[in-house]
Amino acid sequence: MRILVLGAAGMIGRRLVDRLRAAGTLAGRKIERFVQVDAVAPADVIADIADPGVAAGLASDRPDVIFHLAAVVSGEAEADFDKGYRINLDGTRQLFDAVRKIGDGYRPRLVFTSSIAVFGAPFPEAIGDEFFLTPLTSYGTQKAIGELLLADYSRRGFFDGIGIRLPTICLRPGKPNKAASGFFSGIIREPLAGEEAVLPVAEDVRHWHASPRSAVNFLIHAATIDTARVGHRRNLSMPGLSVTVAEQIAALRRVAGDKVADRIRREPDPVIIKIVEGWARKLDASRAESLGFKAEKSFDEIIRAHIEDELGGKWAA
């Protein structure tokens, strides 16, 4: 089995690659070849998927499974209109077309990471599986377009696609990135590392989270699932955990103590507040759950997993 990972240097990409390498198999088949692509190191191929010929070159190797995680994140896609459309829309379409143009019976499994940013307020308390997509960011628009292309290309038999709408990944380890959602992780991660964190929104902001570990589980499950059960509706809202910022902080207080939780400084940011207002607070992911996708049940669990996986069991008390 040959596997291609686009966006392999990203936080989820690296964890996916590590997990697959450790397993050595996917869907019961031995992994014989692994190609990791990203615009930045570490990767086997350093390339911009929107550049001419790049996607065609990658597809020509006929990977059995393609994980397409490459994207410009929400804050950057909002700040740089051209770059967001070039990578998130044109890059995705070029990949899809490169696979299509091989023809000759080639029909790989293609797992596309979409996002809850495809939904825009106002929406119901829990966004159902049949709720319409009215993104309020360019990033969400680009992901929604990717979903539509994925469904059409799958329907026409060019590949066997599945789109997974990831919750906000929390706790995101490592350095902050340019995503507007970064603070949801930052207010937990930085205090655990002994540093001050900035909370740019009100504590009653409710949002939809899943851990990096769950995200990798989703990707692997999407790569192995029987798509006959999925039908033409190829894009699924992944399960997650709906919590307020106050509940996140309370969990941090329970797990790591007052001193850690007191390292959060409130500093409202009107730009972030406006973006986050348009975001989903909770999803009804029953369709994905019925297809076997699973996530965490408490935010304490998410924090403890972070302490174990990323901090070697210790934090800056």
Place this chain on the structure above:
Amino acid sequence: MRILVLGAAGMIGRRLVDRLRAAGTLAGRKIERFVQVDAVAPADVIADIADPGVAAGLASDRPDVIFHLAAVVSGEAEADFDKGYRINLDGTRQLFDAVRKIGDGYRPRLVFTSSIAVFGAPFPEAIGDEFFLTPLTSYGTQKAIGELLLADYSRRGFFDGIGIRLPTICLRPGKPNKAASGFFSGIIREPLAGEEAVLPVAEDVRHWHASPRSAVNFLIHAATIDTARVGHRRNLSMPGLSVTVAEQIAALRRVAGDKVADRIRREPDPVIIKIVEGWARKLDASRAESLGFKAEKSFDEIIRAHIEDELGGKWAA
């Protein structure tokens, strides 16, 4: 006021142009300049909007209102994958980008014709205003992507867009085109002209119709409406009439007699049957109705309008 019509040689485009020329004004302002564009005559500019530079040239004239009706129809977009994506997606995006790149405070009203083909079965008996888009044709996919782009470009202030999801236009006058929906008009139009018509689907097929006259009304209303009332959700399902093929034929029988209605020959076509199965049967257009969009209330009314407008009051009895 300057007006640009893309797809001006099409059936709706010509009727829109005629109506506006006769009125001489739009939104209470005198029409000073009119540019009609199409890939075929009659048009002031014969051009393919997906060709490089065409959209930029048209936008450079800074029209106040742009009607974007140009499209490859559903049957053709399904048969010719590349052509459908090139005109319906790339052409639309190039137009939107050409307007965006002018900048300098230029922000025209842009009316985009979408379609009920953005919806795909299974769906509820009446498709609500918040139902998700799961098109089952490439044409529907391309229109859904156009809707997403329109909303994002409008949100970012590049133009003031409004997307209208037209019902199937019935009765479509003139020659049959390649649209898979053509028979809905053909089974009425051909018998009224003394010719035999082919019905390729079962009589219990239910569908969502509006007359050419209503379609032109929708376009003009969309060009003049206060978009502050529309908000970020820029795409609206237009009102229409939900009838079965049997109800269409009964109306024809009532209006024009048995001899006319007996000119319909049943000849099932598996390709058409499959496409039509995925189409909407009825829409809940309450949002558009609350914004002042109006359609016919009976199919008899639609047939009589056709006889008056297109046949000079007479038919082949």
